[in-house]
Amino acid sequence: MMIWLLAGAMLLVATGCICYLLLVPANRNNLSAGQSAERMNTTLYREYVSELERQYPAENEADRRQLLVEAQRQLLMDEQQGGARQVLEKQGSTLLIFVSAVLMVLAVVLYAHLGAMADVQIRDLLEDQTPGADAVLRSALLQRLEQKEDSYYYWLLLARLELNNDHPEQAVTAYRKAHKLSPQDAGTTAxxxxxxxxxxGHQLTREVERLVAEALKLDLNNTMALELAGIAASSRGDYQSAITFWQRAVELETTGSPNALVLKAGIARLQALLNNGTQGVDNGVENKEAGENIESNEKVLLALRIELAEQVRDSLIDKPDSTLFVYVREWQGPPMPLVAQRFTVADLPVEVSFTDAMSLSAGRKLSTVNQLEVIARISDSGNIVATTGDIEGRLGPLSLVDKTSYSLIIDQRLP
Incomplete structure (x- = not known):
């Protein structure tokens, strides 16, 4: 934005210089020309009067006076025309200044509506990491999309922003807009x-599976689609297909990256299930490492005791079947939970434990995240998406390095 303010200031200075060069010398020249013409007219008048006095003796006084009156009248007319000319030239200068100012204002207004000023603002907001910047960015994107409804890039930005801020319904709406504008883009489809x-609620629907298949048809190397395809295959019990998908994703990941290691651990777990629950085959170092990964997956990383606060307990006496969602996600990270469990109000108080084996995504394990947030929410409707009237409790940030057992109180009703 500072660049455009400087550009505007430079434009203003340039316009001022042009007006100065056009007007000030012109005014000086006009003034000099006017004074010269006035002096010349006066000199000519005096010479004419002297000539009349020589040509007309006293006995022709009447004729001389008549000619003198005509000469005075002509001198007066010349002076009036010179003054009128200066007034017109001054008015022309004023008009030039007015037109220049109008053109500048018009240029700014037209640029604001037809130019890229809003795009520059959005670019600056994308680089802004201060608290509350996401809300300002969301408002700017919505406003810009009212003007450019066919902007694939802005719909995609809005969708990612909504998903990162735990607004999956709004994210889906924006993603559908982007997908409609670019149906052949594998990344958007995934x-x-x-x-x-x-x-x-991290459940595989027919539409999800259809879109995953569509994304892989467009790009066999889309890692997000490969990961989701592996989850879908694993949920059907088709472990070999899941392993194939995740192995392909590992090949596309950077060697030694956290995501690649997590995918390898998931592959090892599924391979063990294919081998009737063994922790790896007894051949070689690779199978030994796979067994170690499986053992690590079963280790309890986080234990919780969840109970109701006194102020909300009475409102749930008649609702023992209401759904209780308990999920763990990265603190101030993506909204997608790392692990989740489902209970009912009748189960409270309840002891909950989480391991890497319970991870919802093979690409993101509980043990790979430094800080965590736990959310326990009671929903009468059974909807995973938070709604008005739900009761929840939150705990975070948590570190698995310092402590693994915590207590969580459900005490807040959502407005």
Whole structure:
């Protein structure tokens, strides 16, 4: 924005210089010319009067006076015309200044509506990491999309922003807009599938599976689609297909990256299930490492005791079947939970434990995240998406390095 303010200031200075060069010398020249013409007219008048006095003796006084009156009248007319000319020239200068100012204002207004000023603002907001910047960015994107409804890029930005801020329904709406504008983009198709997966409470729906297949048809190397395809295959019990999908994703990941290691651990777990629950085959170092990964997956990383606060307990006496969602996600990170469990109010108080083996995504394990947030929410409707009237409790940030056992109180009713 500072660049455009400087550009505007430079434009203003340039316009001022042009007006100065056009007007000030012109005014000086006009003034000099006017004074010269006035002096010349006066000199000519005096010479004419002297000539009349020489040509007309006293006995022709009447004729001389008549000619003198005509000469005075002509001198007066010349002076009046010179003054009128200066007035017109002054008015022309004023008009030039007015037109220049109007053109500048018009240029700014037209640029604000037809130019890229809003795009520059959005670019600056994307780089802004201060608290509350996401809300300002969301408002700017919505406003810009009212003007450019066919902007694929802005719909995609809005969708990602909504998903990162735990608004899966709004994210799905924006992703559908982007997907409609670019149906052949594998990345957008896979991201829409992921948003629908989150919206459905991390359940695989027919639409999610259809979109995953569509994304892989467009790009066999889309890692997000490969990961979701592996989850879908694993949920059907088709472990070999899941392993194939995740192995392909590992090949596309950077060697030694956290995501690649997590995927390898998931592959090892599924391989063990294929081997009737063994922790790896007894051949070689690779199978030994796979067994170690499986053992690590079963280790309890986080234990919780969840109970109701006194102020909300009475309102749930008649609702023992209301759903209790308990999920763990990265503190101030993506909204997609790392692990989740489902209970009812009748189960409270309840002891809950989480391991890497319970991870909802093979690409993101509980043990790979430094800080966590736990959310326990009671929903009468059974909807995973938070709604007015739900009761919840939150705990975070938590570190698995310092402590693994915590207590969580459900005490807040959502407005």
């Amino acid at each position: 991201e829409l599938a992921q948003a629908l997966f989150v919206q459905a």
